[in-house]
Amino acid sequence: MEMATISIQHLIATHGTAFAGTRQSAAEAMELIEAISPDIEQHTATICVHCTGVCCIDRHARYDLSDRIFLAALGLTVPEYASRIEETAPCRFLGNCGCSLRRFQRPYRCTWFFCAPLLDHIVAQYTPSAYRRFMRTLQAITETRTRMICDFKEAEAKIHGSRRR
Numbered sequence: 001m002e003m004a005t006i007s008i009q010h011l012i013a014t015h016g017t018a019f020a021g022t023r024q025s026a027a028e029a030m031e032l033i034e035a036i037s038p039d040i041e042q043h044t045a046t047i048c049v050h051c052t053g054v055c056c057i058d059r060h061a062r063y064d065l066s067d068r069i070f071l072a073a074l075g076l077t078v079p080e081y082a083s084r085i086e087e088t089a090p091c092r093f094l095g096n097c098g099c100s101l102r103r104f105q106r107p108y109r110c111t112w113f114f115c116a117p118l119l120d121h122i123v124a125q126y127t128p129s130a131y132r133r134f135m136r137t138l139q140a141i142t143e144t145r146t147r148m149i150c151d152f153k154e155a156e157a158k159i160h161g162s163r164r165r
Helices: 005-014 016-049 064-075 115-125 128-164
Strands: none
Touching: 005 016, 005 064, 016 064, 016 115, 016 128, 064 128, 115 128
């Protein structure tokens, strides 16, 4: 059963010290995302403007549990979901100049989707060492978010365990 966003925000707000690791990992992930975002935006500005198919569809703009934990740990709320939008419709956050959300505010699956033309462009623009650095940063973001989820689950288990005693 998925936990409602308000419950996640409430847990983190009312049990601050228990979720210190979750908040720290979320902040680290956000810093990494913010650091790499200009590079990604440079590539998407070149490739996505010429795209004939829209990858950014509403199905990808739905926040999963890890996205809700991430945003709550940063003290942010999840954008409201409009269930009347078709899954295959263009994403509700897609504007004339790309996504209207900052990269760290987007659902994780949406943020890190790289279509073949975009990947080809990224590979072509980087030296091998720069490409490896780019990929290490993406890996570090994933590892940090994974640590954040583990920290959250451990803190949640401790809180719920202490309530049962």
